[in-house]
Amino acid sequence: MIAPNELGYLPETPSQTAGPYVHIGLIPRQAGFDIFDNNLGEAPVGPATKGERIRIEGRILDGSGTLVRDALVEIWQADSFGRYPHPADRQPGPRDEGFRGWARTGTDFETGLWSFETIRPGRVAGRHGHRRMAPHVNLWIVARGLNIGLSTRLYFEDEEAANAEDPVLRMIEPPARRRTLVARREMRGDVPAYVLDIHLQGENETVFFDV
DSSP states (O other), X not given: OOOGGGGTOOOOOOOOOOOTTHHXXXXXXXXXXXXXXXXXXXXXXXXXOOSOEEEEEEEEEOTTSOBOXXXXXXXXXXXXXXXOSSTTOOOSSOOOTTBOOEEEEEOOTTTOEEEEEEEOOOOBOOGGGXXXXXXEEXXXXXXXXXXSOEEEEEEXXXXXXXXXXXXXXXXXXXXXXXXXXXXXXXXXTTEEEEEOOEESSSTTOOOOBOO
C-alpha cells in the first residue's frame, strides 16, 4: 500500500458543518434536554468575581441580513486586572481567582439574540513588549453552514482612547472596518449592555481573525 504522502501530496480531509446536534452536545438545556447536573459554560462570573458587571449581546446575520437562529457562541476574556485564567498567562500582578473567563451560549431560537452576563475586562499586555491591548472579549462562532468556527472580537465604544492604541485594531485595513468590532453601549436597567451584531457576509461583514 502506498501512503498518500509518498506520492507527494496529502488529500484534503472532507469538511462538515456543525450540524443540528451541536446544541444537544454542547448546550443541551437550550435544546430542551436537561441532561447534566452542572451545565458547563453558561456564565464566566461567580458571586466573588471582581469588576464592573456588564452584559454583552447581539445577533448573528447572514449575507442576506437573515437572522442565524441556531448558532453557538463562546467567549474568552481577561479578568478586571487584564489577566487570563490560564497557566500560560505569566503577566505580573493580581489575578481574580473568582473569574472563569470562558462561557458558552446559543442564539435564541426565536429572536436570534445571544447574550452573556460578565464583567468589563482589563487591558491585556501585548506580546513581545507591544503596547497593551484595549479591553475586549474574544468570540468564537459555529453554526450549520459554517465549515470552520469564526473568531472575532468585541471592543467597547466607551474605550475610545484605548481602542485607538490597540495593536490588533490598528492592523485592520481599511480603518472603517474596525467599527464592525466595536459594540455600542446601552442600558438594561442599572446594568450597562454592549451590543454587537455579527454579520457573516455582505457590505457590513464583521472582521474575522485567522487564529
